[in-house]
Amino acid sequence: MRVVGFVGPSGTGKSHRAVWVARERGIDFIIDDGLLIRGAQIIAGKSAKKEKTKIGSIKCALFTDDDHADDVKTAIRQYNPEGILILGTSDGMVEAIAKRLELPEVTEKVYIHQVATEFEIKQALTTRREQGKHVIPVPTFEIKKDFSGYFLDPLQIFRRKGKGRFQLIGEKSVVRPTFSYLGNYTISDYTIYQIVDYVVSNIEGVNKISRFRVENHPEGIYIEMDLVLVYGCQIRELLRKVQQKVIDEVEKLTALNIQSLNITAKSLVLEPNKALDSKRGDSSS
CATH class of the missing domain: 3.30.70.1350 (Cation efflux protein, cytoplasmic domain)
Structure with missing residues (x-):
């Protein structure tokens, strides 16, 4: 099994570009914020974006809970993928996730500045800081049942095929978790x-x-x-x-x-x- 790390600081657009990075390397499985994702479907795990605090979110993303980690490890053994892309905020985080899930050593690392311009990274950071928006690389209908009360917004990504022609290459969901930088919210x-x-x-x-x-x-x-x-x-x-x-x-x-x-x-x-x-x-x- 080939394990590739996708590294970049929080809020720089990793989840937004994860599908592209995985596809370019022929990888079908992604580990992002506590979830094991295959294509447009969540296979196992629980999203760190559902946690109520930032610390809880980090622990979830690192699979510190044994039941959470076992759930994902079981799914990986069942599907036995040829490759997995692990998203993390640092080299150490990617390696820690691989170790926690008993995966082979990370053989390749892709950094956000290699796939996004400085302007795009700054724009993503501004959106995270000012609007508290996070991206999950699966369609909204796939996560809606698990994200009741979170503000969801579907995001479709197209690639230009030719003059006036576009190809849908991925669907993602924008969420605003309760631990976002804007603080908690409650709907009475x-x-x-x-x-x-x-x-x-x-x-x-x-x-x-x-x-x-x-x-x-x-x-x-x-x-x-x-x-x-x-x-x-x-x-x-x-x-x-x-x-x-x-x-x-x-x-x-x-x-x-x-x-x-x-x-x-x-x-x-x-x-x-x-x-x-x-x-x-x-x-x-």
Whole structure:
């Protein structure tokens, strides 16, 4: 097995360029921030970007936890790759990861300044420092289930093939972890309620939310709510519409995965104008 190290300081764009570096060397497997990645799929491990602190992130990236390391070692033995690219912030870190995962000695090292210009490196550092953005070299759909509550942004990388023609060569995800330089962030249950209330109030046929309950879990959120609907609407069809719109909007605005959204049509009301028309009809008769 050939083991190649890709070295550069934190925030200089290693994860962004990892797929290119691996592809140029005929390598299909990448170890980056606690994950074993093959192509566009996470094979094993857990992301250091899910840790709540910077120290925890570093420990995760170094596979200090025995269960974490064993999980990745088992996957490596199972797939038996011809080569692995290990990302690290220093020569020592790359070598420590290889040793921890019981891999052969690192035979080649690629440095970030060999594959990125000084301007590109400075630009990446600025983005990391000012926006707290980190890249994971897999598509967003692959990591979304494990990154509930993190701000995710898909990033597609194209290569020019000719005049006006481009080839998609890789998909990545931009995340903003809680340990980012901008500090921690929390999305309160009340904020989620406000989003849902706004969405629901703009759907014709819904009068109001009469009960709302949300539970936050690491894998996502569970929502239960009762609705007061307007008499005359198609209830089943309306509830499906509400469910889809709420899921779309909450996931778009918060990056939280909605694991369950249970809606109950609790009661019906007449719209004010319909009630008034009804009274006028009674009096005229």
